[in-house]
Amino acid sequence: xxxxxxxxxxxxxxxxxxxxxxxxxxxxxxxxxxxxxxxxxxxxxxxxxxxxxxxxxxxxxxxxxxxxxxxxxxxxxxxxxxxxxxxxxxxxxxxxxxxxxxxxxxxxxxxxxxxxxxxxxxxxxxxxxxxxxxxxxxxxxxxxxxxxxxxxxxxxxxxxxxxxxxxxxxxxxxxxxxxxxxxxxxxxxxxxxxxxxxxxxxxxxxxxxxxxxxxxxxxxxxxxxxxxxxxxxxxxxxxxxxxxxxxxxxxxxxxxxxxxxxxxxxxxxxxxxxxxxxxxxxxxxxxxxxxxxxxxxxxxxxxxxxxxxxxxxxxxxxxxxxxxxxxxxxxxxxxxxxxxxxxxxxxxxxxxxxxxxxxxxxxxxxxxxxxxxxxxxxxxxxxxxxxxxxxxxxxxxxxxxxxxxxxxxxxxxxxxxxxxxxxxxxxxxxxxxxxxxxxxxxxxxxxxxxxxxxxxxxxxxxxxxxxxxxxxxxxxxxxxxxxxxxxxxxxxxxxxxxxxxxxxxxxxxxxxxxxxxxxxxxxxxxxxxxxxxxxxxxxxxxxxxxxxxxxxxxxxxxxxxxxxxxxxxxxxxxxxxxxxxxxxxxxxxxxxxxxxxxxxxxxxxxxxxxxxxxxxxxxxxxxxxxxxxxxxxxxxxxxxxxxxxxxxxxxxxxxxxxx
Amino acid sequence: xxxxxxxxxxxxxxxxxxxxxxxxxxxxxxxxxxxxxxxxxxxxxxxxxxxxxxxxxxxxxxxxxxxxxxxxxxxxxxxxxxxxxxxxxxxxxxxxxxxxxxxxxxxxxxxxxxxxxxxxxxxxxxxxxxxxxxxxxxxxxxxxxxxxxxxxxxxxxxxxxxxxxxxxxxxxxxxxxxxxxxxxxxxxxxxxxxxxxxxx
Ligand code: HEM
Ligand SMILES: [Cu+2]
Numbered sequence: 001x002x003x004x005x006x007x008x009x010x011x012x013x014x015x016x017x018x019x020x021x022x023x024x025x026x027x028x029x030x031x032x033x034x035x036x037x038x039x040x041x042x043x044x045x046x047x048x049x050x051x052x053x054x055x056x057x058x059x060x061x062x063x064x065x066x067x068x069x070x071x072x073x074x075x076x077x078x079x080x081x082x083x084x085x086x087x088x089x090x091x092x093x094x095x096x097x098x099x100x101x102x103x104x105x106x107x108x109x110x111x112x113x114x115x116x117x118x119x120x121x122x123x124x125x126x127x128x129x130x131x132x133x134x135x136x137x138x139x140x141x142x143x144x145x146x147x148x149x150x151x152x153x154x155x156x157x158x159x160x161x162x163x164x165x166x167x168x169x170x171x172x173x174x175x176x177x178x179x180x181x182x183x184x185x186x187x188x189x190x191x192x193x194x195x196x197x198x199x200x201x202x203x204x205x206x207x208x209x210x211x212x213x214x215x216x217x218x219x220x221x222x223x224x225x226x227x228x229x230x231x232x233x234x235x236x237x238x239x240x241x242x243x244x245x246x247x248x249x250x251x252x253x254x255x256x257x258x259x260x261x262x263x264x265x266x267x268x269x270x271x272x273x274x275x276x277x278x279x280x281x282x283x284x285x286x287x288x289x290x291x292x293x294x295x296x297x298x299x300x301x302x303x304x305x306x307x308x309x310x311x312x313x314x315x316x317x318x319x320x321x322x323x324x325x326x327x328x329x330x331x332x333x334x335x336x337x338x339x340x341x342x343x344x345x346x347x348x349x350x351x352x353x354x355x356x357x358x359x360x361x362x363x364x365x366x367x368x369x370x371x372x373x374x375x376x377x378x379x380x381x382x383x384x385x386x387x388x389x390x391x392x393x394x395x396x397x398x399x400x401x402x403x404x405x406x407x408x409x410x411x412x413x414x415x416x417x418x419x420x421x422x423x424x425x426x427x428x429x430x431x432x433x434x435x436x437x438x439x440x441x442x443x444x445x446x447x448x449x450x451x452x453x454x455x456x457x458x459x460x461x462x463x464x465x466x467x468x469x470x471x472x473x474x475x476x477x478x479x480x481x482x483x484x485x486x487x488x489x490x491x492x493x494x495x496x497x498x499x500x501x502x503x504x505x506x507x508x509x510x511x512x513x514x515x516x517x518x519x520x521x522x523x524x525x526x527x528x529x530x531x532x533x534x535x536x537x538x539x540x541x542x543x544x545x546x547x548x549x550x551x552x553x554x555x556x557x558x559x560x561x562x563x564x565x566x567x568x569x570x571x572x573x574x575x576x577x578x579x580x581x582x583x584x585x586x587x588x589x590x591x592x593x594x595x596x597x598x599x600x601x602x603x604x605x606x607x608x609x610x611x612x613x614x615x616x617x618x619x620x621x622x623x624x625x626x627x628x629x630x631x632x633x634x635x636x637x638x639x640x641x642x643x644x645x646x647x648x649x650x651x652x653x654x655x656x657x658x659x
Numbered sequence: 660x661x662x663x664x665x666x667x668x669x670x671x672x673x674x675x676x677x678x679x680x681x682x683x684x685x686x687x688x689x690x691x692x693x694x695x696x697x698x699x700x701x702x703x704x705x706x707x708x709x710x711x712x713x714x715x716x717x718x719x720x721x722x723x724x725x726x727x728x729x730x731x732x733x734x735x736x737x738x739x740x741x742x743x744x745x746x747x748x749x750x751x752x753x754x755x756x757x758x759x760x761x762x763x764x765x766x767x768x769x770x771x772x773x774x775x776x777x778x779x780x781x782x783x784x785x786x787x788x789x790x791x792x793x794x795x796x797x798x799x800x801x802x803x804x805x806x807x808x809x810x811x812x813x814x815x816x817x818x819x820x821x822x823x824x825x826x827x828x829x830x831x832x833x834x835x836x837x838x839x840x841x842x843x844x845x846x847x848x849x850x851x852x853x854x855x856x857x858x859x
Contacts, residue, residue, distance in 0.1 A: 139678050216681060217678070247696045250696040250700070270786060276700060283696075630813055
């Protein structure tokens with residue numbers, strides 16, 4: 001054998017990826033990939049896959065793909081979490097070595113934030129926002145597909161790291177100097193940098209897309225103050241993304257220049273400043289946590305009125321508090337490193353600005369409660385998640401305010417108290433919200449509902465497991481357990497609380513399993529949604545059949561008030577959404593295109609080249625990107641026209657034509 | 660097709676194209692954030708020269724002034740191209756666009772010369788945080804200009820092939836926005852990096 005060959009094998013498969021559990025997972029994944037490929041070939045489904053999904057630009061399908069991908073990532077991140085918790089169940093456990101432990105908590109955090117939570121709400125934006133504002137698609141359907149595929153290939157890039165080349169191990173915020181080449185040789189960190197960069201470009205594009213969609217494509221009569229609150233939350237989230245992601249791009253880019261091209265940004269030699277990275281990262285990072293929670297706020301603001309049969313209490317206050325949170329969230333980032341020596345003046349400023357955020361958040365809490373007050377509440381699954389969210393998020397917010405007290409944070413910082421805080425708000429806020437939204441819009445996506453009874457069980461397990469997992473962690477933090485410990489000695493009194501926490505984590509795991517079962521079972525025993533309005537909804541998406549036809553609205557509705565569909569139902573004007581045969585017009589819909597997926601594949605190839613410093617491959621990928629962009633720019637025939645008879649026939653089949 | 664001057668510019672006549680123009684403005688806003696972050700890094704790193712040269716030791720205003728003049732002129736010529744397009748004078752729109760991209764190319768080549776000179780003198784970005792910040796900030800602008808040149812080439816091709824269609828006018832308009840934006844960024848670069856650099 002030639003030496004370069006051995007060298008290559010060593011590069012691709014360093015000892016850390018040859019652990020028995022990883023090899024086992026590799027084999028499992030390969031077999032399932034083969035099985036899927038075989039199934040597709042046997043069932044002659046490749047063409048269908050390509051035409052209907054891989055090249056689609058329909059926001060509804062892109063939304064579905066986002067959500068499926070997010071659930072898969074939730075599984076992956078969840079397995080990481082259970083590994084972490086298994087290691088910590090008793091003192092001095094050696095389920096994993098320290099290196100593997102570091103890798104697992106790094107991939108857990110990164111996957112959950114960037115490849116689970118973000119695509120999940122991007123999916124819900126895609127599914128719901130255009131329908132809620134009475135639009136036929138997003139402003140830039142093709143860009144939308146590009147965003148999705150950049151996310152998907154970014155996620156793939158990140159996820160292959162554990163079997164090829166080795167995972168990153170510098171934590172989800174990857175501080176230098178530890179993330180620098182000197183202390184962190186190997187390719188893991190490169191994977192982190194490239195994967196986040198690629199999916200980050202997609203996120204910025206999504207931000208642009210939804211901002212413009214919401215500003216420009218609303219149905220006539222839907223003024224900003226008549227928009228559903230979920231649409232408002234999509235608007236502010238998009239704005240946050242636009243201003244928060246570029247600093248992340250810079251932080252990651254500069255680290256990459258340091259590692260791959262010998263620059264001196266964050267290395268201690270040559271007067272680089274690791275602190276600069278911390279600032280850049282958290283100027284992104286704090287808005288990011290609000291990027292994660294705003295969509296949940298939006299979902300709950302739809303779910304509560306629907307299941308209480310009352311209009312949202314204090315709509316204006318809800319909008320103002322969203323805007324206030326958006327604005328404030330840029331002025332708090334230093335609270336992530338009070339201890340790094342900024343001085344009392346600066347720290348107090350940022351401590352106070354942090355605490356201020358609790359005010360608009362509290363306003364929202366009260367408004368949801370007042371919406372329920374005196375309403376006729378139905379405890380359907382989306383509403384259960386909402387009800388679970390309220391006490392949970394109150395505790396998480398309160399612990400946030402405790403952390404914002406600068407002097408006290410010197411004790412809490414980097415301890416399990418912080419871990420408890422952010423899981424309390426991210427799981428109890430974001431994940432509860434996303435699952436609520438998933439159950440809520442599921443019938444709109446697929447045309448059938450998820451079984452209620454199983455949904456309740458999933459909720460019950462998840463909710464119980466959640467409290468059991470994270471409440472003990474507050475006390476562990478107070479007792480001095482620092483985060484990111486690969487194991488801990490006996491005799492510190494941490495054993496019992498850790499055991500509780502681990503048991504709770506497995507209960508959540510059971511909850512997730514029930515949720516997957518819930519989906520599979522309901523798919524096989526579908527409870528069809530024939531009305532298009534299974535929850536007696538209030539907003540325009542429920543005026544459409546489930547699932548909506550490709551063009552969404554055969555005729556764009558006219559809006560006169562908030563909760564437009566509810567008002568139509570109250571006035572008995574629901575027939576207004578039906579067509580009469582003479583009203584049908586031709587409709588332009590965007591054509592499918594292979595360009596987005598080709599672009600993303602090129603990014604993927606180029607990134608692999610960068611990860612392993614194979615310059616020829618990086619250049620190849622770069623050329624692919626240029627070619628895809630040029631192709632996209634030169635192709636001018638991007639729309640096709642649905643002629644009136646097709647539209648009429650489709651609507652007839654859906655029973656939406658006046659006789 | 661023929662628009663008398665003063666009426667609505669063609670790229671705004673069609674709401675579809677107007678949406679795309681708004682999208683481009685929003686993209687520019689994110690690019691402002693990108694450059695703002697890099698400027699912040701540079702300003703903090705300016706004095707962190709380690710064992711390498713200080714700004715005053717490596718900046719030469721001569722070529723930089725030339726670059727400035729070239730880029731400002733190209734901003735003017737791209738406007739001329741847009742103006743011609745609005746009057747439906749295809750040939751002159753193409754002509755000015757080509758002039759613009761040639762000016763852009765000479766700007767980039769001057770910048771590359773400056774970088775090569777520094778590197779040959781041993782001042783790579785490895786040497787200090789200041790040099791890392793400098794090369795990255797200026798280089799990011801330079802690669803934006805390079806990207807713009809590629810875009811202008813494509814645009815020229817499209818104009819030659821398809822003429823002044825509504826879509827092409829909109830593309831020319833967004834290209835001009837992009838180009839002016841780079842011009843403005845350069846003004847900041849010129850003052851914050853080079854002028855402030857030679858004065859310390
Ligand atoms: C009233 C609202 C909130 C306040 C006052 C608050 C305050 C804080 C403070 C001061 C820290 C830094 C603690 C330390 O490292 O010592 C922190 C960490 C964190 N918070 Fe919050 N927070 C709030 C809400 C949220 C929300 C809504 C989310 C996400 C959905 C969130 C996610 C996080 C995360 C991810 C971290 C830690 C990141 C890390 O160190 O890995 N917080 N919070
Ligand atoms: Cu924060």
